[in-house]
Amino acid sequence: MPPKVAMPDIETIARQFIEALPHCHELAMRMEAIGEGWAVISMPYDPRLIGDPETGVIHGGAVSALMDTACGASVMSHPQAGFSTATLDLRIDYMRPATPGQTIRTRAECHHVTRSVAFVRAVATDDDDTRPVAMATGAFTVERAPK
């Protein structure tokens, strides 16, 4: 049976696209929500991602991967930025260890886009969303659509 002709919504396309990226799949990332120029992506707790065996806290590198993915998704969902992007730079501040056992959730916002560059900021939290685990700011490429 041929699929319905109706366009799948942007959110479904974006979710399938991001969750199929091999490294995101490996970290079991989930796209929880996406809108124009913003995205929320989560990463469940996994003992294989531990950075400090004494406390069970997730390694900063895994948090970085989540930050980078969420930031990239917020750029791709921005109406002026096009559906492909690459990270130019990303700065991550680690404010506190994420509580072991809890899912880490990042909300990224692409707050400014020029013809060449998209500027992004992101906040990562665990179950306590009043105290950020980490924050990020980054610059991403804007791909010119072929005309």
Place this chain on the structure above:
Amino acid sequence: MKRPEPVQVIKQRREGLLRTLVEGVPYIGFLGVQFDRRGDELTAILPFRDGLIGNPRLPALHGGATAAFLEIAAMIELAWSSLWDGVEAEGALPEGPLKLPKTIDFTIDYLRAGLPRDAYARARVNRSGRRYASVHVEAWQDNRSRLFAQATGHFLMPEPEPEPEPGHESGHESGA
């Protein structure tokens, strides 16, 4: 003057320190990062596998995998170089579990797309105080002179073990 130690004893001790640092961290094994040691010089290696891909169309390494690789390389170099003198002087690893520095911030500069092949990284400790350290790390793939990413991070050094004698105040930063 003491006879120099046999080279095998020295190597065993240094490999032991490196293994203790690296194997204690599950995420380093998950990502698959290995370390090559020549004397006190460490090179981090990220062997390519499909699970590291971020953009399957190019294909290119995930920026997050690159970031994690650089952070691991920086952190292990910092822990390694801060323990080196003590281990060499004592001729043995310190007692108890080794504590790694904690990342305060990490800034990654993506210079070109990471290709689907092995990546290498070397870190340099630019400043290492009692509490804070600043580390720079460079990563390349085929050509050492063509970096694909570099990063700078600030780290909080692990608290030293409390001194046994009473009345000891810790936490003062000395300029030395």
